[in-house]
Amino acid sequence: MVWPTPVDQLNFHGAGFQIIEIQKNIRLRNNSDYKIFPISRINAAAALILRGRLCASAGGKPRLFCCRYQVGGSAMSISLSQVAVPTFVQLLNSLTNLLDKAATHATAKQIDPAVLVNYRLAPDMFPLAQQIQIATNQAKGAIARLAGVEVPSYADTETTFDELKARIARTLDFVNAFTDDQIDGTEEREIVLKREDKELRLTGQNYLLHLVFPHFYFHVATTYAILRHAGVDLGKRDFLGQIPGVTL
Known part of the structure; x- marks a missing residue:
C-alpha cells in the first residue's frame, strides 16, 4: 500500500x-x-x-x-446502503450481461440455450439457473432484512435466459426501491435466519459482510465460470461489470 x-x-x-x-x-x-x-x-x-x-x-x-x-x-465513513446497494446493482447487471453473451454464443454455435441454462461445473453442483436464483435471493434477502421488511418470494421456475434476466431485473427494481435511511443505522439490528431446526443470529453488519456477500459473490462467480467453461467468450471485465464512476 x-x-x-x-x-x-x-x-x-x-x-x-x-x-x-x-x-x-x-x-x-x-x-x-x-x-x-x-x-x-x-x-x-x-x-x-x-x-x-x-x-x-x-x-x-x-x-x-x-x-x-x-x-x-x-x-471517512461508509454506510451499509453505500456498501450493499451499489455492490448488488453492479454484479446483478453483470449477470444480465453474462446471459446476453451466453445467448449470443448459443445462437452462433447452434446450441440449444437449455443446455447452457442447465449446465453445471460438476455433477454435484447446482446448474446455471440455480446459481442465478441463489444470487438474486441473497441480494433481495439482504436488502429486505436490513430494511426490516418481508423478503419477497420468487417461484424459482426460470428455464430460459429471458426468464432469468426478468428475475434479475425484478431483483434490481427491489434493491433500488429503498432509500438510504431505510438501510443505514441497521448495523446492530439482529438478523435471525432459520436453518431447519436451528437459528442463526447476526448483527446487520456481520450478516451483510460475512454471510451475504461471500454467498453472493460465490454464485455470481460460479455463473461466470459455468459459462466460461462452456465456451462463452468472457473475460474478467464481463464479471466486474460497470464499476461506479470508472470507465474500463
Whole structure:
C-alpha cells in the first residue's frame, strides 16, 4: 500500500502517543504501552490524520477507545446502503450481461440455450439457473432484512435466459426501491435466519459482510465460470461489470 504522506506528517491527537510503525497497521506507543489497530481504505490523494481519545481502564492505564481516519477534514465513513446497494446493482447487471453473451454464443454455435441454462461445473453442483436464483435471493434477502421488511418470494421456475434476466431485473427494481435511511443505522439490528431446526443470529453488519456477500459473490462467480467453461467468450471485465464512476 502506498501511503499518502510521510510518517512525520501523520498527526495523532491524544496523550503523547507517537507513531512507531506503519505496515498493515498503525502502532502507537506511549512509554511502554502501545496500541495497534488496522488501516483500511485510504485516499492516496489526501493527507491522513489519525484522531483518538484516551480514557482510563479499570487499572488506571490509558487505553485507546475511539479512533477514526480523516481525509480533507471530514471523517471517512461508509454506510451499509453505500456498501450493499451499489455492490448488488453492479454484479446483478453483470449477470444480465453474462446471459446476453451466453445467448449470443448459443445462437452462433447452434446450441440449444437449455443446455447452457442447465449446465453445471460438476455433477454435484447446482446448474446455471440455480446459481442465478441463489444470487438474486441473497441480494433481495439482504436488502429486505436490513430494511426490516418481508423478503419477497420468487417461484424459482426460470428455464430460459429471458426468464432469468426478468428475475434479475425484478431483483434490481427491489434493491433500488429503498432509500438510504431505510438501510443505514441497521448495523446492530439482529438478523435471525432459520436453518431447519436451528437459528442463526447476526448483527446487520456481520450478516451483510460475512454471510451475504461471500454467498453472493460465490454464485455470481460460479455463473461466470459455468459459462466460461462452456465456451462463452468472457473475460474478467464481463464479471466486474460497470464499476461506479470508472470507465474500463
